[in-house]
Amino acid sequence: MYSLHFMALSTRGALLSPSRIGDLNRSRVLQAFCDHGPLSRAELAKLAGVTRATIGNITNGLIEAGLIEEHEPREANGVGKPATPLWFAPGAGLSGAAALTQGSFEVGLVDARGEVVEFAEGSFDADAHTDAELRARLGRAFDRILPTDTDRLLGMGIAVPGVCDTERGVIVGSGQIPALQGASLVESLSRRFGLRVLVDNDARAQALGEKWFGRGRGEPTFASIQTGHGLGVGLVLDGVVYRGDRGQTGELGHTTVTLDGPRCRCGLAGCWETVASLGWLRQEARRRRLRDPSSLDAARLVAVASSGRVATGLLDDYADHLAVGMANLVQLLNPRLIILHGDVVGGGEILRARIEHHVQERVLPNLRDGLRVELSDLDQRAGLLGAAALVLSETFKLVS
Numbered sequence: 533m534y535s536l537h538f539m540a541l542s543t544r545g546a547l548l549s550p551s552r553i554g555d556l557n558r559s560r561v562l563q564a565f566c567d568h569g570p571l572s573r574a575e576l577a578k579l580a581g582v583t584r585a586t587i588g589n590i591t592n593g594l595i596e597a598g599l600i601e602e603h604e605p606r607e608a609n610g611v612g613k614p615a616t617p618l619w620f621a622p623g624a625g626l627s628g629a630a631a632l633t634q635g636s637f638e639v640g641l642v643d644a645r646g647e648v649v650e651f652a653e654g655s656f657d658a659d660a661h662t663d664a665e666l667r668a669r670l671g672r673a674f675d676r677i678l679p680t681d682t683d684r685l686l687g688m689g690i691a692v693p694g695v696c697d698t699e700r701g702v703i704v705g706s707g708q709i710p711a712l713q714g715a716s717l718v719e720s721l722s723r724r725f726g727l728r729v730l731v732d733n734d735a736r737a738q739a740l741g742e743k744w745f746g747r748g749r750g751e752p753t754f755a756s757i758q759t760g761h762g763l764g765v766g767l768v769l770d771g772v773v774y775r776g777d778r779g780q781t782g783e784l785g786h787t788t789v790t791l792d793g794p795r796c797r798c799g800l801a802g803c804w805e806t807v808a809s810l811g812w813l814r815q816e817a818r819r820r821r822l823r824d825p826s827s828l829d830a831a832r833l834v835a836v837a838s839s840g841r842v843a844t845g846l847l848d849d850y851a852d853h854l855a856v857g858m859a860n861l862v863q864l865l866n867p868r869l870i871i872l873h874g875d876v877v878g879g880g881e882i883l884r885a886r887i888e889h890h891v892q893e894r895v896l897p898n899l900r901d902g903l904r905v906e907l908s909d910l911d912q913r914a915g916l917l918g919a920a921a922l923v924l925s926e927t928f929k930l931v932s
C-alpha cells in the first residue's frame with residue numbers, strides 16, 4: 533500500500549506508540565510548512581493542532597537537525613513582539629530531481645525551499661536510443677551535479693511523460709519515449725547512487741510541485757494541467773495527489789469531446805487533445821491563412837491577435853477548446869482551482885482570462901463562484917520542482 537494511505541489510516545488508530553505520535557506531530561508540522569510556507573511557532577501550533585510546548589520540542593529537533601531555521605522577524609503590527617517565522621534552511625532537504633521530455637532532460641539538485649541548487653541538461657534521440665543509453669546519459673548528468681556524499685540527499689525523483697506505477701517504481705509505458713518502459717531506470721539510478729528513487733507521470737509530479745512550491749500551496753483540491761503538444765492532468769484531491777489503480781489516471785487529454793472528431797495519436801477519435809493542442813492550433817492557423825503557422829504558439833498568437841480579426845478569433849477558439857476539457861473536469865470533481873502549465877503560460881493574462889471566461893461559461897451556475905484558472909508561476913522549473921516534491925512528500929509522509 534502506498535505510504536500516504538498508510539499514514540492516513542494510522543492516524544485513525546487508537547494505539548499509537550509515543551515515538552509514532554512524535555512522527556505524526558512532526559509530519560503535521562512539516563505539512564503546515566508545505567501548505568502555508570514560513571510560519572511562526574504560534575501559527576504552527578494552531579495549524580498542526582498541537583500545544584505550544586509540543587511545537588517547541590518538534591521545532592527544536594528540526595532546527596538541530598539543520599532542516600529548518602529562524603528567519604528575520606516579520607514587522608510587528610503595533611502589539612507585542614514580532615513573530616519569528618521558521619522555514620526550511622537554505623540547502624536543507626536536498627533531492628536529486630530529473631524531468632524528461634521527448635528528446636531532452638533536465639537534472640537538478642533541489643532543496644526543500646524549492647531552490648534549484650545545481651542544474652544540468654542533456655538530450656537524446658527518443659526513437660533511436662535504447663534504455664541503456666538513456667540510463668547512461670541521465671546517470672552521467674547526475675554525476676556532474678550530485679555531491680559525492682549522497683547521504684545528504686533525501687532521495688531522487690523522476691518525472692516522465694508516461695504512465696507510471698509509482699508504488700512499484702515501474703514506468704508502464706510512454707508514447708513519447710518508448711525506451712523508458714519498465715523498472716530499469718529506477719533500478720539503475722538507485723544502484724548507481726545508493727538512494728531511493730521515485731518515478732511519476734510528469735503532470736502528476738507538476739501537481740505535487742504546485743502543492744509544495746506554487747499556487748497549489750494550501751489548496752486541498754486542485755487540478756494542474758499541462759498544455760502544448762499534449763494535454764495531461766495531475767489531480768490533488770483532499771490534499772493527496774490522486775494516482776488511481778497502478779498509476780493509470782489523468783488521461784483527460786484522451787476523453788472524447790467530439791463524437792465524429794479526428795483520429796488521435798492514441799488511436800481513439802475525437803479526443804480533447806485533437807482540438808486543444810499546438811497541433812490543432814497550427815493546423816487551424818494554416819487553414820485560416822495566418823503567417824508562419826507551423827511555429828505558432830500561445831505567446832505569438834496573443835502578440836498578433838491585437839492586430840487582426842482572424843488571429844483574435846483563433847485565440848478565442850483556442851481558449852474555448854481548452855476550456856471544454858477543464859469544464860468537464862469541474863463538473864465531475866469541482867476543483868476550485870485549475871493551474872495551467874506549458875504553452876498557454878506564454879499567452880499570459882490575456883489568454884488566461886479568456887480560458888477562465890469560457891470555463892465559467894461551460895459549467896453549471898452553482899459551480900462558477902470562486903472557480904479560478906491560474907497560470908503556474910513555477911516557470912521552466914516546474915518539472916524539476918515536481919520531481920523534488922515527489923521525494924519530499926514521500927520522506928515527510930504528508931497526509932492531507
Ligand SMILES: [Zn+2]
Nearest residue numbers: 786796798803
Ligand atoms: Zn487520444
